Amino acid sequence: MINNNRHHSQFQLALQRFRGNKTAMACVFILGFLYFSAVFAEFLSPYSYKDEQRQYSYCPPTPVHFFDQGRLTWPYVYGLQLSFNEFYKREYVTDVNTKYRVKLFASGESYKLLGLIPTRVHLLGVESPGRIYLLGADSRGRDIFSRLIFGGRVSLSIGLIGVLISFTIGLLIGGAAGYYGGRVDNYLMRLCEMVIMFPGFYLLLALRSAVPDDFNSVQVYFAIILILSFIGWASLARIIRGMCLSLREREYVLAAKSLGVNDFHIITQHILPHTLSYSIFAVMLSIPGYILGESALSLIGLGIQDPFASWGNMLSDAMSIVRIKFAPWILWPAFFIFLTVICFNIIGNVLRDCLDPNLKGN
């Protein structure tokens, strides 16, 4: 009888409320789309992130044409001819005599899909020597669209992995401080305060300078994640500690102790799950911090290094007003950073409202 007439758990109710919020669901779909494209970056991008063609430096987006002399045809792009005007400014003239059909599932550079399946198939492509720059090209003639997708892989994953590490640390330290209290609490909290005390960005720079400069890109990537999570755990630990101080007085904690359950198990199984509703939206709200942190480091050239792409180091191209004026498409990474950050923030805020048990009625 109970099984037929199940009432909804707190979490299910929250999820129901969340689903009802159109803005939040739209954000979920946008993020889902971005993460999806990051996973299948090689397939979705026409070119590789390091496929450079110097003669197409700052090439503007190539328009895809659907009509040929007033008739609907298979989409195609025109060839481009580089020329210099009287001020020696680069100009790309469309060559209406050469047309390149945009091919679906075109074969291009070979890669391994998901790191497993070797293939050459790309979603879009044009025949060489034609180039398709959906969102323009950067200084070295690399496709910004492709690099955005590859860059998303770095920028988006740093948020998730960073949050995972710093929340594990934060939850365990906060949990231990709150659970044991007394001297342990005192030491751990002073440690937290020491981390919080430093202005985040300067601590980030200082820690980055402590990383050896002969690291390769993968090592730098993980170093950045570690640095960002090292800065991020402290404020969470403080809040979790406060919640644990009251949670440890619950009778089921005493009961678990009386049954010989060890401390680690009590903290992780009996105390921390009760901070879940807070942690969930705290996670969502802190992911943008990691994405912005990585972008900031890469922007000033301390993060991911060329030719590897991240939204931050792509933006470093856009640090001069002249370039933005002549090639505004190099600002695309900024738009995606903005989009991702705002999506996470909206989801976080809506989740907070949804998980608040006081809002049950609506």
Next chain:
Amino acid sequence: MNETLLTIKDLSVTVHDGSEKKILLNRICLDVPSLSIVGLVGGSGSGKTTTGLAVLKLLSPALKIDDGEIIFQNENLLKIALSKLQQIRGKAISMIFQEPLQAFNPVFTIGYQIEEVLVMHTTLNTKQRKEKILSLLDKVGIKDPKRVAGNYPHQLSGGMRQRAMIAQAIAVDPRLIIADEPTSNLDVTLQARIMELFLQLRDELKLTLLLITHDLGMVSHISDRVAVMNQGQIVEQGITKEVIENPQQEYTKKLLGNIKF
């Protein structure tokens, strides 16, 4: 009489309230013979729960054990290392609490929480644990063990919850169970049934029971020995029948008076 399983000797517990020192337990001495049921009776605030918690060193950090010995199977529980104590908690001595709704973690199923004890103290594999859980729930008189194991604490009735709690306490065959007001929140018929269950379990599992309660009447029915506590002291103890029939202390008489209308 059987050998003594648990001996509490001169146990004193104090709480430091600022500069003031308040005595909660004053030189408690209590013997719990093997396979017996001992009732620890007293009014609110008399220190019976404190005594029970002190046996497993579960007192809150504010309370200090000043003096005394708690000897269980020839070992002083107050002196042994925490890791060893954790082997005793649940495995050799387990506790049953007054409010099973609060003593169970609301976010886990009953089955999961019984399993937790099995994971901690036994080497059974997953399948064996599942079977053990069902047999435990069956043993404490739950008719539909499979369903109950999958239920959350709030989905059960008070009596069922208390039975589930007992199942958890006997999960790894402890020698001693400290039951802290196990039936105070249940109605009279349920109280009687739970008490019957205790008697039955004692015989089946060779258990010893330290029953903490304010209800002298209930204790008198099932316990072999009884100790009466008042204001942190044991004022009277002895074989139940003798204490009930011939109380020596005013306080015991008062408690008895209460139940005889």
